[in-house]
Amino acid sequence: MSATTRLEMGRAVLAMQxxxxxxxxxxxxxxxxxxQLELPIRAELLQQFGFVHGGVLSYLADNALTFAGGGALGxxxxxxxxxxxxxxxxxGERLIARAALVHAGxxxxxxxxxxxxxxAGQETLCxxxxxxxxxxxxxxxxxGA
Amino acid sequence: MSATTRLEMGRAVLAMQxxxxxxxxxxxxxxxxxxQLELPIRAELLQQFGFVHGGVLSYLADNALTFAGGGALGxxxxxxxxxxxxxxxxxGERLIARAALVHAGxxxxxxxxxxxxxxAGQETLCxxxxxxxxxxxxxxxxxGA
Amino acid sequence: MSATTRLEMGRAVLAMQxxxxxxxxxxxxxxxxxxQLELPIRAELLQQFGFVHGGVLSYLADNALTFAGGGALGxxxxxxxxxxxxxxxxxGERLIARAALVHAGxxxxxxxxxxxxxxAGQETLCxxxxxxxxxxxxxxxxxGA
Amino acid sequence: MSATTRLEMGRAVLAMQxxxxxxxxxxxxxxxxxxQLELPIRAELLQQFGFVHGGVLSYLADNALTFAGGGALGxxxxxxxxxxxxxxxxxGERLIARAALVHAGxxxxxxxxxxxxxxAGQETLCxxxxxxxxxxxxxxxxxGA
Numbered sequence: 001m002s003a004t005t006r007l008e009m010g011r012a013v014l015a016m017q018x019x020x021x022x023x024x025x026x027x028x029x030x031x032x033x034x035x036q037l038e039l040p041i042r043a044e045l046l047q048q049f050g051f052v053h054g055g056v057l058s059y060l061a062d063n064a065l066t067f068a069g070g071g072a073l074g075x076x077x078x079x080x081x082x083x084x085x086x087x088x089x090x091x092g093e094r095l096i097a098r099a100a101l102v103h104a105g106x107x108x109x110x111x112x113x114x115x116x117x118x119x120a121g122q123e124t125l126c127x128x129x130x131x132x133x134x135x136x137x138x139x140x141x142x143x144g145a
Numbered sequence: 146m147s148a149t150t151r152l153e154m155g156r157a158v159l160a161m162q163x164x165x166x167x168x169x170x171x172x173x174x175x176x177x178x179x180x181q182l183e184l185p186i187r188a189e190l191l192q193q194f195g196f197v198h199g200g201v202l203s204y205l206a207d208n209a210l211t212f213a214g215g216g217a218l219g220x221x222x223x224x225x226x227x228x229x230x231x232x233x234x235x236x237g238e239r240l241i242a243r244a245a246l247v248h249a250g251x252x253x254x255x256x257x258x259x260x261x262x263x264x265a266g267q268e269t270l271c272x273x274x275x276x277x278x279x280x281x282x283x284x285x286x287x288x289g290a
Numbered sequence: 291m292s293a294t295t296r297l298e299m300g301r302a303v304l305a306m307q308x309x310x311x312x313x314x315x316x317x318x319x320x321x322x323x324x325x326q327l328e329l330p331i332r333a334e335l336l337q338q339f340g341f342v343h344g345g346v347l348s349y350l351a352d353n354a355l356t357f358a359g360g361g362a363l364g365x366x367x368x369x370x371x372x373x374x375x376x377x378x379x380x381x382g383e384r385l386i387a388r389a390a391l392v393h394a395g396x397x398x399x400x401x402x403x404x405x406x407x408x409x410a411g412q413e414t415l416c417x418x419x420x421x422x423x424x425x426x427x428x429x430x431x432x433x434g435a
Numbered sequence: 436m437s438a439t440t441r442l443e444m445g446r447a448v449l450a451m452q453x454x455x456x457x458x459x460x461x462x463x464x465x466x467x468x469x470x471q472l473e474l475p476i477r478a479e480l481l482q483q484f485g486f487v488h489g490g491v492l493s494y495l496a497d498n499a500l501t502f503a504g505g506g507a508l509g510x511x512x513x514x515x516x517x518x519x520x521x522x523x524x525x526x527g528e529r530l531i532a533r534a535a536l537v538h539a540g541x542x543x544x545x546x547x548x549x550x551x552x553x554x555a556g557q558e559t560l561c562x563x564x565x566x567x568x569x570x571x572x573x574x575x576x577x578x579g580a
Contacts, residue, residue: 022167044167053164054224055204062199073168077569078558079199080398081422083373083515085567087538096463102549103226103522108370108424110520110563113310115279115464128537128545128567132371132520134398226542226567228373228518230400230422232393234435247404247418248377253515253569255375257402259392273392273400277375277419277516277567279543309488312457312479334457343454344501344514345494352489369489373518
């Protein structure tokens with residue numbers, strides 16, 4: 001599959017996820033090994049201290065990990081599990097999640113993701129995640145990209 | 146603090162989180178040890194296979210864990226980290242997250258959470274999470290409840 | 291399978307693990323849903339501050355989770371992943387890990403574990419873990435019980 | 436601190452951990468950002484299928500993460516939590532864990548680690564971990580490096 005085809009396919013998947021549309025996620029890059037998923041920050045995505053809500057970072061990590069696994073396993077996949085460490089409060093214009101494949105087996109892939117906040121042209125690392133993506137046929141999970 | 150006061154305070158915190166309002170989270174219970182955070186399922190919260198998006202479950206786990214930690218540590222807290230395992234696709238009328246304190250130290254608390262989907266009156270376990278809540282003064286994190 | 295047969299089988303598996311023999315793990319209980327794996331504390335298992343080394347707690351969590359998953363999935367399994375939170379320094383006579391099944395699918399099981407230190411007759415919670423056990427045929431992992 | 440001094444100090448810490456001595460861990464590298472912790476594979480460290488026991492990989496991840504955090508936070512630290520994904524069975528002559536700092540705050544550091552098995556001169560990635568190292572004064576944990 002060409003890089004362009006993959007990216008178009010990924011954007012079509014994202015468009016079919018109502019929750020991704022609600023949040024406004026944009027797939028900027030998707031090749032064999034790397035994913036870049038972005039999200040413009042807006043008031044509705046914040047918590048009470050004025051920073052982006054952790055749930056938004058989690059959504060982004062989950063979905064970026066899933067795309068990273070999907071590059072190796074194909075489209076019929078779900079996120080099986082992941083962990084996320086929040087590192088700094090996220091604020092600014094845009095969140096940028098970069099995910100990469102760590103290892104792909106036949107039915108599962110392990111991926112990592114870092115989330116940056118773009119603020120006045122500066123990127124700040126705000127969260128780091130690691131998780132497992134599984135083929136749907138292997139029978140579990142609830143998310144998908 | 147009385148149970149009623151705590152619950153009212155928790156609902157006020159939730160109301161101050163624009164992202165929780167966007168998703169429609171409702172705090173049903175919050176005492177010293179237990180939290181119940183609920184979310185009516187609606188079309189905007191789904192992924193492309195018609196199930197609740199994993200990011201919604203993650204949001205709910207994150208926020209429920211934070212309330213569970215806040216019962217021990219007070220309101221000036223953030224989620225430092227957590228992991229979540231997705232167990233089954235979530236569908237139905239409502240998500241119910243139940244979180245409990247596992248251990249509270251001076252500056253951190255470790256909590257667990259289970260998320261159920263209420264479907265035609267039946268609860269199905271859909272996700273399980275475990276994470277760390279930290280006092281804001283201990284200097285990290287990006288979420289809050 | 292009778293409870294006694296299962297326990298004997300589990301002890302035989304443990305005896306076939308040289309690392310479990312090196313550490314001195316003892317399977318005290320293993321039924322459909324629960325596992326109790328114990329380890330007498332001795333000087334060789336400590337770190338530089340005189341507490342049990344985190345690696346020993348991790349070993350115990352990993353193995354107890356695997357037995358808990360094996361109760362549902364059978365013996366051809368591996369630990370796919372887990373996370374552990376250390377809660378308190380572990381010291382005393384004996385470590386007691388109690389693990390339980392959270393959810394079992396066809397090819398994977400998610401389990402939780404708590405580790406207690408028995409010190410002068412008192413149990414203290416020292417660590418909490420959550421992880422995924424997978425069938426060997428589903429093709430990954432490196433541990434086994 | 437010079438790189439040599441740091442490495443010597445790290446080896447002294449490792450020598451003070453009876454469990455690290457029992458397993459035979461060797462600190463090969465420790466600078467500001469990176470750690471390399473190695474372990475010769477021997478029969479006592481295996482499980483029943485002839486591969487290195489997951490508990491050994493976990494020990495190595497835990498300790499390598501702690502050194503990586505210690506490079507930023509100083510020696511009075513503990514592992515607060517981590518997660519590990521087992522990727523492939525580990526076999527061969529030697530395990531090599533490489534850990535690096537992801538982010539250091541005032542009281543906590545988040546680090547990542549990959550574990551390779553060296554087999555007939557070839558390195559194979561066997562596990563990936565991510566976790567939090569905390570200052571002892573911030574009051575929790577049970578491990579140390």
